[in-house]
Amino acid sequence: MIKAENLVKQFGSSRAVSNISFQVKEGENLILLGTSGCGKTTTLRMINRLIEPDSGSIFLNGVDIRTQQPEILRRGIGYVLQNHGLFPHYTVAENIAIVPRLLKWDTETIRKRADELFDKLKLDAALKDKYPTALSGGQQQRVGLARSLMVNPPVLLMDEPFGALDNLTRINIRKEFRMLDELVKKTIIMVTHDVQEAFEMGDRICLMDKGEIQQIGTPEELLFHPANDFVSDFLNEQRLQLEFKSVLLKEVLPEVEEDLSVWDKMEALLQNKNSQSDEVTLDQLMGAFSRFKKQNNG
Amino acid sequence: MDETQSFWQFVSQQSDKLWSQTWAHIGLTMISLILAIIIAVPIGILIARKQKLSGIILGIAGVLQTIPSIALLGVMIPFLGIGPKPAILALFLYALLPILRNTYTGITEVNPAVVDAAKGMGMNKWQILTKVELPLAFPVLMAGIRTATVINVGVATLAAYIAAGGLGEFIFGGIALNNSNMILAGAIPAALLAILLDFLLSLLQKINLKSIRVAWLILPFTFITMSSFYLLPTQIGGKMLAGFTPEFMGRQDGYLGLKSVYGLGIETVVISDAVMYKAAFEHKLDVISGYSTDGRLKAYDLVTLRDDRHIFPPYYAAPIVRNDVLKKYPELEGVLNQLSGSINDSVMTDLNFKVDQLKQSPEKVAKDFMMDKNLYKPARNGTKGTIRIGSKIFGEQYILVQMYKILILGNTDLAVSTKTGLGGTKICFDALTNNQIDFYPEYTGTGFLVLLKPDIITINQLNGNRDQVYHYVSQAFDQKFNLKWLKPIGFNNSYALMMRREQAQSLSIESITDLTKHLNQK
Numbered sequence: 001m002i003k004a005e006n007l008v009k010q011f012g013s014s015r016a017v018s019n020i021s022f023q024v025k026e027g028e029n030l031i032l033l034g035t036s037g038c039g040k041t042t043t044l045r046m047i048n049r050l051i052e053p054d055s056g057s058i059f060l061n062g063v064d065i066r067t068q069q070p071e072i073l074r075r076g077i078g079y080v081l082q083n084h085g086l087f088p089h090y091t092v093a094e095n096i097a098i099v100p101r102l103l104k105w106d107t108e109t110i111r112k113r114a115d116e117l118f119d120k121l122k123l124d125a126a127l128k129d130k131y132p133t134a135l136s137g138g139q140q141q142r143v144g145l146a147r148s149l150m151v152n153p154p155v156l157l158m159d160e161p162f163g164a165l166d167n168l169t170r171i172n173i174r175k176e177f178r179m180l181d182e183l184v185k186k187t188i189i190m191v192t193h194d195v196q197e198a199f200e201m202g203d204r205i206c207l208m209d210k211g212e213i214q215q216i217g218t219p220e221e222l223l224f225h226p227a228n229d230f231v232s233d234f235l236n237e238q239r240l241q242l243e244f245k246s247v248l249l250k251e252v253l254p255e256v257e258e259d260l261s262v263w264d265k266m267e268a269l270l271q272n273k274n275s276q277s278d279e280v281t282l283d284q285l286m287g288a289f290s291r292f293k294k295q296n297n298g
Numbered sequence: 299m300d301e302t303q304s305f306w307q308f309v310s311q312q313s314d315k316l317w318s319q320t321w322a323h324i325g326l327t328m329i330s331l332i333l334a335i336i337i338a339v340p341i342g343i344l345i346a347r348k349q350k351l352s353g354i355i356l357g358i359a360g361v362l363q364t365i366p367s368i369a370l371l372g373v374m375i376p377f378l379g380i381g382p383k384p385a386i387l388a389l390f391l392y393a394l395l396p397i398l399r400n401t402y403t404g405i406t407e408v409n410p411a412v413v414d415a416a417k418g419m420g421m422n423k424w425q426i427l428t429k430v431e432l433p434l435a436f437p438v439l440m441a442g443i444r445t446a447t448v449i450n451v452g453v454a455t456l457a458a459y460i461a462a463g464g465l466g467e468f469i470f471g472g473i474a475l476n477n478s479n480m481i482l483a484g485a486i487p488a489a490l491l492a493i494l495l496d497f498l499l500s501l502l503q504k505i506n507l508k509s510i511r512v513a514w515l516i517l518p519f520t521f522i523t524m525s526s527f528y529l530l531p532t533q534i535g536g537k538m539l540a541g542f543t544p545e546f547m548g549r550q551d552g553y554l555g556l557k558s559v560y561g562l563g564i565e566t567v568v569i570s571d572a573v574m575y576k577a578a579f580e581h582k583l584d585v586i587s588g589y590s591t592d593g594r595l596k597a598y599d600l601v602t603l604r605d606d607r608h609i610f611p612p613y614y615a616a617p618i619v620r621n622d623v624l625k626k627y628p629e630l631e632g633v634l635n636q637l638s639g640s641i642n643d644s645v646m647t648d649l650n651f652k653v654d655q656l657k658q659s660p661e662k663v664a665k666d667f668m669m670d671k672n673l674y675k676p677a678r679n680g681t682k683g684t685i686r687i688g689s690k691i692f693g694e695q696y697i698l699v700q701m702y703k704i705l706i707l708g709n710t711d712l713a714v715s716t717k718t719g720l721g722g723t724k725i726c727f728d729a730l731t732n733n734q735i736d737f738y739p740e741y742t743g744t745g746f747l748v749l750l751k752p753d754i755i756t757i758n759q760l761n762g763n764r765d766q767v768y769h770y771v772s773q774a775f776d777q778k779f780n781l782k783w784l785k786p787i788g789f790n791n792s793y794a795l796m797m798r799r800e801q802a803q804s805l806s807i808e809s810i811t812d813l814t815k816h817l818n819q820k
């Protein structure tokens with residue numbers, strides 16, 4: 001779906017991105033992860049041509065993006081920013097109608113689609129006539145997402161979409177987003193510097209440092225088969241939690257059908273401590289997980 | 299009570315003039331403002347994009363702002379002549395900076411994340427500008443336009459100095475003629491106009507720009523501009539054009555007398571003394587109301603027309619001093635009178651020429667002259683007290699002030715401070731009676747007609763007789779204001795009509811009667 005080849009971008013004398021290549025398949029979630037200043041935003045913005053690379057090329061569905069007028073290209077790619085980038089002089093309804101208007105949708109279609117998304121994103125319809133400043137941070141972020149989803153673009157670029165939120169809101173919104181059917185089918189490239197977030201949201205993770213890719217792979221590959229010391233050091237601090245998040249329940253307990261990570265199951269078990277009906281206990285789960293780890297490391 | 303009544307009387311009497319001045323004022327302000335908006339907003343946007351240019355462009359606009367208005371108007375006469383054109387250009391230049399700066403600030407202060415989002419959503423540059431940047435910068439931009447409007451309403455009063463009309467005609471005429479009603483009749487509408495325009499713009503500032511199409515804004519704009527041109531005074535090409543100062547226009551011994559005594563029918567515009575001579579030289583005007591000792595007479599090769607029916611009363615210069623000062627320092631009178639009899643008309647014209655045209659300093663010209671006449675003595679640096687000398691705002695008075703300074707310092711133990719440039723007659727006279735200065739050089743004719751305002755019978759009785767006028771003002775000032783006229787210096791700086799020498803010669807015009815005859819020929 002998206003293919004980047006040998007991207008290079010230099011700002012003055014400093015190299016923000018050097019020789020980056022990756023591929024994202026349709027419907028896949030790729031996370032660009034790394035410390036501040038490692039070139040994540042630069043990489044992301046090259047995809048919708050907000051930044052033009054010095055060399056290298058990007059293909060969208062096999063077509064070089066340079067063959068398309070940037071404005072037209074961008075209208076077909078959802079873009080969510082850290083500080084939501086809502087227009088302060090537009091109401092919420094007007095904000096989310098921006099791209100559809102650019103694409104000359106009629107008012108009625110816009111209204112229907114807005115209602116649909118408001119519903120899905122659990123936004124109160126009364127917010128529509130408010131201005132962004134009257135919204136909470138979480139609401140603003142949801143509106144920002146709604147705006148990018150309005151015309152149902154197949155590709156979504158997100159630059160630290162939860163960056164401005166407090167920890168708790170962030171964890172909740174993240175969870176909701178993962179459940180959202182609108183997002184499930186989409187090809188998403190998301191930037192974050194939060195390792196937990198990357199492991200929760202990503203099908204694959206692209207770990208960057210100083211403008212270069214250190215490793216690109218599934219969460220499990222990064223955890224259990226780090227390409228170099230940088231990768232293992234980067235993940236070490238939160239390794240156990242990350243392992244719980246990246247290993248699927250069915251990998252440790254093949255007889256269970258549920259499509260959950262070990263972490264999700266643990267949370268569920270801890271929440272319904274008292275219910276006896278569960279087929280596994282916390283102890284059984286932990287035992288199975290440590291057996292799984294020994295196999296993988298051995 | 300009396301004052302209020304006569305103000306309304308004045309307004310109702312002059313209502314035609316007041317309306318035409320007000321409309322001209324609005325016209326000048328609006329045209330220049332709109333031109334400034336048309337130019338400054340795009341440039342403001344441009345320098346917000348190219349930050350490197352911003353320093354130099356804002357710098358240039360800032361420098362323009364600091365040029366004194368009269369100087370700016372004077373500089374433009376050779377290119378644009380007199381009338382609304384240079385006035386509009388000057389006002390336009392003054393309006394540039396606030397609009398430019400606020401457009402720039404408004405645009406650069408738009409949150410970059412918002413612009414980034416707009417770009418990322420696929421808006422093109424024009425859409426970003428008109429739908430995001432301009433609407434968000436609009437309140438700041440409007441604040442700049444409001445500032446410019448208020449400045450322009452104020453500066454537009456100076457348009458009266460270059461024959462462009464406007465409320466300045468009343469204001470400066472009133473100051474020159476010591477007529478408070480006339481001043482107020484110009485100043486009050488000007489102030490109201492500033493308040494009104496500012497208020498209207500403040501309403502505009504609040505509108506939500508995103509819901510309005512740009513075309514809807516351009517439409518009223520063009521309408522206002524077009525109608526503004528209609529408001530400006532139109533110049534009909536007559537045989538000859540006269541430029542008179544606001545003061546001259548309103549005086550019995552000026553334009554009024556020319557009309558009633560000579561029956562002179564000439565098309566007139568109001569213009570400042572500062573640019574009048576040059577405008578005549580540049581063929582922008584044919585007849586002007588000058589002063590007979592003005593140095594520019596010599597510089598621009600102008601000739602004075604003989605006042606064969608004696609409407610211009612004598613204007614012999616003499617210091618007027620408060621009686622209490624003379625009592626306190628009895629030596630002063632004799633010292634000041636030393637100058638008496640030493641300067642005649644041509645000497646004064648020559649001294650003025652040195653200051654106005656050769657750009658010698660009044661100090662130097664005064665000192666040279668005093669040395670020449672053996673009146674110079676080195677300063678005694680006394681500390682007995684300080685004499686404050688005032689002067690009106692032109693070269694001749696500066697020179698006289700310096701001469702008196704030399705006399706006082708050299709002959710008494712008094713110190714001197716000078717307060718030069720006290721605007722017109724009224725300002726100088728008020729400064730004297732309010733004990734802000736101790737004396738200043740005044741002219742008998744001004745004292746007689748402007749400060750005493752005698753009735754027409756008295757004027758006709760004295761009929762321009764030098765000694766009788768001097769006698770009359772001496773007595774009246776002593777009684778009414780407790781001021782003393784010292785001995786006249788000698789020269790007579792009276793009003794005179796002037797023309798370019800070659801034109802006067804080719805038309806064989808030597809006197810005002812000749813001029814009237816020429817104009818009455820078909």
Ligand SMILES: Nc1ncnc2c1ncn2[C@@H]1O[C@H](COP(=O)(O)OP(=O)(O)OP(=O)(O)O)[C@@H](O)[C@H]1O
Nearest residue numbers: 011014015016035036037038039040041042043193
């Ligand atoms: N427009 C620019 N001009 C100059 N340097 C830039 C520009 N944009 C980015 N850089 C530099 O390029 C490098 C990479 O920046 P980038 O924004 O891609 O980092 P990032 O990984 O997104 O960091 P963060 O997590 O802090 O957002 C940084 O050193 C940054 O200073």
Ligand SMILES: [Mg+2]
Nearest residue numbers: 040041042159
């Ligand atoms: Mg970034």
